Amino acid sequence: MNPETLDTQIAVVGAGAAGLAAAVAAAENAADVILLEKRSSPGGNAARAEGLLAAESPVQKRFKIDAQRDVIFRIAMDHAHWKLDPRIVRTFVDRSADTIQWLEDKGVVFSRVPHYYPNQRIRTWHLLSRGGIELVEILVKNGQDLGVRMLKETTAKRLLTDGKGNITGVMADTQEGEFKITAKSVIIATGGYAGNKELLKKYCPQYNENMFCGGLPYTGDGLLMAIEAGAATEGLGLIQFSGHAVPGAPVDLVAVADELNTVWVNKKGERFTDEATSYHRFESINAVIRQPDSFCYTLFDERIKQNIIEKGIIKGVGTVIPPRTKLTGLGKALELEADKGNVRIAGSWDEIAKWIGIKPAVLKATIDEYNAFCDDGYDRLFAKDRRYLDALRTPPYYALRCYPRFLSTIGGIKINHRMEVLDNNDNPIPGLYAAGVDTGGWETDTYNAILSGTTFAFSVNSGRIAAENAARYMMGE
Numbered sequence: 001m002n003p004e005t006l007d008t009q010i011a012v013v014g015a016g017a018a019g020l021a022a023a024v025a026a027a028e029n030a031a032d033v034i035l036l037e038k039r040s041s042p043g044g045n046a047a048r049a050e051g052l053l054a055a056e057s058p059v060q061k062r063f064k065i066d067a068q069r070d071v072i073f074r075i076a077m078d079h080a081h082w083k084l085d086p087r088i089v090r091t092f093v094d095r096s097a098d099t100i101q102w103l104e105d106k107g108v109v110f111s112r113v114p115h116y117y118p119n120q121r122i123r124t125w126h127l128l129s130r131g132g133i134e135l136v137e138i139l140v141k142n143g144q145d146l147g148v149r150m151l152k153e154t155t156a157k158r159l160l161t162d163g164k165g166n167i168t169g170v171m172a173d174t175q176e177g178e179f180k181i182t183a184k185s186v187i188i189a190t191g192g193y194a195g196n197k198e199l200l201k202k203y204c205p206q207y208n209e210n211m212f213c214g215g216l217p218y219t220g221d222g223l224l225m226a227i228e229a230g231a232a233t234e235g236l237g238l239i240q241f242s243g244h245a246v247p248g249a250p251v252d253l254v255a256v257a258d259e260l261n262t263v264w265v266n267k268k269g270e271r272f273t274d275e276a277t278s279y280h281r282f283e284s285i286n287a288v289i290r291q292p293d294s295f296c297y298t299l300f301d302e303r304i305k306q307n308i309i310e311k312g313i314i315k316g317v318g319t320v321i322p323p324r325t326k327l328t329g330l331g332k333a334l335e336l337e338a339d340k341g342n343v344r345i346a347g348s349w350d351e352i353a354k355w356i357g358i359k360p361a362v363l364k365a366t367i368d369e370y371n372a373f374c375d376d377g378y379d380r381l382f383a384k385d386r387r388y389l390d391a392l393r394t395p396p397y398y399a400l401r402c403y404p405r406f407l408s409t410i411g412g413i414k415i416n417h418r419m420e421v422l423d424n425n426d427n428p429i430p431g432l433y434a435a436g437v438d439t440g441g442w443e444t445d446t447y448n449a450i451l452s453g454t455t456f457a458f459s460v461n462s463g464r465i466a467a468e469n470a471a472r473y474m475m476g477e
């Protein structure tokens, strides 16, 4: 049975990257902490993340990696055309090295800081030896040791105020009903609204229902609670896209969907981008999104398929499928998806054209033109790197119907660099803090892959910073 009321000093909502960091940091600052988690286990998307960004970290120093704070700060701001809050970005970047040390001191092992893509300007992506789950497990254990009370399967529903605008706690809900948690301050870290179609349609002009979420389908609870309590919003509408793929297909097909030497056509059978941009950036998905109905077909032939099986994929998928991995199960995976109707395997391009629903002559013209570019070693349309120009002439031919895939949303609650939640007059709402991807002002319209690991890192760092400031507020400072 639920208690009628629980009392604490700092209530943290959401036990993912930001919430776990906040709960531990708050407890380290001598606060009594209750951590609410909606799901049956903690971790959220953080449990599946791979690595986090830092500047001038002890790990980068050990590996002799040049990653200066000023350079990283400038890249972040320039990428966003200075549409971010520079104090938030600066505070985050400046704190990032200390956070790596903080995590190492707790036992997190950073195995590598690799390039996310070849010739990446700066190496920021601190990979955990066992992935994000390592950080989650260590912070959960640390929290337990410090006395953090974690309430699982407990959903924060609504913020409590004293009528004068001060936050006084949060209403929680379990299968047994609602109860009150009184607190001096509340830190919101609920991971965004990637599973709330209504909010996606309302806030994200790019969104359509063909897009699919590869992360957890969060409902925007933190954002809605904060708005209800008078918070302003900032940076709403950013979706963290991670490429295009056949929805629900196995990861081998995710890797093939935006492989560099494949050809992408829209529903009219036209090529529309340099497919090899997917090597460097998440920008390649922007080209797909602006096509009719925001989807595309990935085309390749038997020779490319065999090369992927025998010599390995060129690009891969993060650390899940590293470059040059031989996808020996690819043939079977393609056949299974063909049975489901998402993939077409055919002896001629005419058959593929009919499946797409276009005139065979149109697709033939697209393929003939592309093959001629390959023969010339020069893509006259989009200047694709000649290393990835491979003519498609060996049947059978393959077509994958692919839709934009996203991990999460970013943005929403307006904060300042102390992670205080701001009202519509830009004044902090006393006792209210937010962290992680629920917040806005630190990333803009296209997720910045140049600074790999930004979202995970911002979440952990902003959680820590929010907790430290909440602890100061608690002490009356």
Ligand SMILES: Cc1cc2nc3c(=O)[nH]c(=O)nc-3n(C[C@H](O)[C@H](O)[C@H](O)COP(=O)(O)OP(=O)(O)OC[C@H]3O[C@@H](n4cnc5c(N)ncnc54)[C@H](O)[C@@H]3O)c2cc1C
Residues within 6 Å of the ligand: 013, 014, 015, 016, 017, 018, 019, 036, 037, 038, 039, 042, 043, 044, 045, 046, 047, 048, 049, 050, 051, 052, 053, 154, 155, 156, 157, 189, 190, 191, 192, 214, 215, 216, 218, 221, 222, 407, 408, 435, 436, 437, 438, 452, 453, 454, 455, 456, 457, 459
């Ligand atoms: C497959 C995958 C790989 C990724 N890889 C990387 C990477 O390598 N680098 C990188 O920078 N980013 C990566 N990301 C993104 C990264 O995981 C997120 O940016 C980060 O986890 C966001 O932290 P958060 O605390 O805001 O949200 P989360 O970590 O997702 O945590 C949110 C938590 O809040 C809980 N919650 C929601 N609503 C409520 C409520 N009402 N009451 C109580 N609890 C609630 C959720 O259940 C969840 O536990 C990846 C994401 C995915 C899905």
